[in-house]
Amino acid sequence: MSTHKREHGGLGRADIDDLVNARHANPFAVLGPHPDGAGGHYVRAYLPDALSARVVARASGEVLAEMEQGSVPGLFVGRLAAPQAYLLQINWAGGEQLSEDPYSFGPLLGEIDLYLFAEGNHRDLANRLGAQVVEVDGIAGVRFSVWAPNARRVSVVGDFNNWDGRRHPMRLRHPSGVWEVFVPRLHAGEAYKYEVLGRDGVLPLKADPLARATELPPSTASRVAGEFAHPWQDQAWMAVRGQRQASHAPLSIYELHAGSWQCELDDSGEVTRFFNWRELAQRLVPYIQQLGFTHIELMPIMEHPFGGSWGYQPLSMFAPTARYGSAEDFAAFIDACHQAEIGVILDWVPAHFPTDSHGLARFDGTALYEYENPLEGIHQDWDTLIYNLGRNEVHGFMLASALYWLKQFHIDGLRVDAVASMLYRDYSRKAGEWVPNRHGGRENLEAIDFLRHLNDVVAQEVPGALVIAEESTAWPGVSQPTQQGGLGFAYKWNMGWMHDTLHYIQNDPIHRNYHHNEMSFGLIYAYSEHFILPISHDEVVHGKHSLIDKMPGDRWQKFANLRAYLTFMWCHPGKKLLFMGCEFGQWREWNHDSELDWYLLQYKEHLGVQRLVGDLNRLYREERALHEQDCLPQGFQWLIGDDARNSVYAWLRWSATGEPLLVVANFTPVPREGYRIGVPFGERWVEVLNSDAQGYAGSNYGNGGAVESAALPSHGQPLSLGLKLPPLAVLILRPA
DSSP states (O other), X not given: OOHHHHHTXXXXXXXXHHHHTTOOSOGGGTSEEEEOSSSSEEEEEEOTTOSEEEEEETTTOOEEEEOBOTTSTTEEEEEESSOOOEEEEEEEXXXXXXXXXXXXXXXXXXHHHHHHHHHTOOTTGGGTSEEEEEXXXXXXXXXXXXXXXXXXXXXXXXXXXXXXXXXXXXXXXXXXXXXXXXXXXXXXXOEEEEEEEETTEEOOOBOOTTOSOBOOTTOOOEEOOOOOOOOOOOHHHHHHHHHHTSTTSOOEEEEEXXXXXXXXXXXXXXXXXEOOHHHHHHHHHHHHHHHTOSEEEEOOOEEOSOXXXXXXXXXXXXXXXXXXXXXXXXXXXXXXXXHTTOEEEEEEOOSEEOOOTTTTTTTTSSOSSBOSSHHHHEETTTTEEEBOTTSHHHHHHHHHHHHHHHHHSOOOEEEETTHHXXXXXXXXXXXXXXXXXXXXXXXXXXXXXXXXXXXXXXXXXXXXXXXXXXXXXXXXXXXXXXXXXXXXXXXXXXHHHHHHXXXXXXXXXXXGGGGTHHHHGGGGSTXXXXXXXXXXXXXXXXXXXXXXXXXXXXXXXXXXXXXXXXXXXXXXXXXXXXXXXXXXXXXXXXXXXXXXXXXXXXXXXXXHHXXXXXXXXXXXXXXXXXXXXXXXXXXXXXXXXXXXXXXXXXXEEEOTTSOEEEEEEEOSSOOEEEEEEEESSOSEEEEEEETXXXXXXXXXXXXXTEEEEESOOBTTBSEEEEEEEXXXXXXXXEEO
8 A cells, every 4th residue: 555545544645635636526435434444434625724633532531542634734544442332522723622523424414305305306405405503313413405416516614714615515415415514513694605516616605505694794694594483473463364365355554665765864864774674574564454454565574685686686686685683583574464463475587597697697607507509598687596496306395495484484375476477488588589388389388387286285284374475477377277278377467457457647638639548448358367456666766757746736746646647446356466655656756775754644635645545455354345346346336437538537446245436537637517317226326436635635525425326227236426526536425
């Protein structure tokens, strides 16, 4: 045996070179305890920059062997006369370390975990892969595991090993492509990344795709998450959630960005910090209760490197952003909402991810999470990468992410972002810029399979939870069951209704008679899907103007138009969604770097809009006619849909037991006296809401609270009402 083999416990030159150059693909084959052929064990440890090392008995602390360094600095070898449990006692320049040897432990992940992961159907990846605080053979530490099948070597690095990729290279588990290592005596809170040696060299350090905690941006490391510990107190809510979120229930959603709803300000009004989740709950929950919304919807809170993406370019699909506190803080926020009978919906982004070098992009030196072909893998509009959902492991990764939020944090629904971009391979691409599917078509068959699987699994594992599609095309059956060929979503955002009605309301009233059908066209397809009517953040940014600033006319007319539009929306079939700030008429476009302009509530017009939204929500929840048959055509009946000359609309909303509400909208600034509208019955109809009321800062023109019917048939009805229609306003009446 050569000298270097004797001094390094029988290691060959190739193994030594690979260790020293951090390219050894199987470190467990050379490090840790290995038989010496004479009944004993060599113990090898590669400890760059260590001064000395020894092997001591785990039970007694007795020194079993002084480890020799030989001619290769940092490569220590000791010999045990017989196999036994041991510790490494290592002297560094900064002190002594006593720990179990990471390379003395056998394979960590079970075969079932690896099989389900490779199959794309492991539904609890968050608690298996990534960094897990566990005990192995009675020893506490952290088990790291990461999928990188095309890597030549993967190491976990952090402060615990001076970010040195030579210290903790990982074991590759064939054939899954998952690398793993157990680092004894490591604790929750440690920052870490993966150092990956790809085919063409060492890649930029990678954050953990399965991290459940992260550093605060702009830092980009993952953190070891401890055992999740939140004492849930929302059992009453969870028990009835399914009924609260059924298609016959009221669903009124307040969309918000957690960082810019309210912030801590200095004396000059500048933002000094974000509120954490617990502080936000103290302020937000009473506000939502006051305004009567049934749900809030949070723009994405999965960790994202760039705040200006509003969360729509997330990189840690299992980690709540560190901007607002810990996972337990986030859970406490959800719990507070639930105890106040407020549901919580999360925006979730399975369509694409950013190209940041520390993220998923070419994770192991190859297109692992994304498509290799840029005609499939690059989203041109957003300069992002598109998930290759046809790969089992990526499919399963995203499925596990969805289930993690729904189960771990009791989230009531996921709003799936950019579904249209997932469904079509030619989305926002010109001819020759996209790759057809295997049938030569434009549909993304892998994404369609994923969405159907997602909705089926959520329905099975988290009954009562919602999955909502932001889908802007005429794709059929988005909210139809998968068994009937649909995609299986609970609801779809009605983008067509939003575009048509906003276009109408921005026209000067003198021109509205030419656009009359824009307000009524949505009823032609209103029951083709289960719809949510969305006035979202997308409509109040990028030069589109705020909702109040879209309205034509002078100041009075702008507010009257806004009140009429919101009342029209709340009376129209479909669930409701309104972005923060719209409920009190903020003039500025939304800015994610500052809080809403709350000072505006000192002015009666802004306060009036806010009061109206609160009253609309209460009426919407109390009057079954406004929500019970939202998704059924028998819940709506046109009375007047063709009075373009006067820009007047009138309809009945019906409850399942035949109780009507009459809705009359006048979208001109002209008060109308004695406007006759047919009604089915009722001697007296009570005015339950008038968007022109004085309490909303309107002109208070109306019907004195009630109107008597006359035996004059009109609009196919046996009776009729002669109404005073206030200008730029909507009336809601019911039979007394």
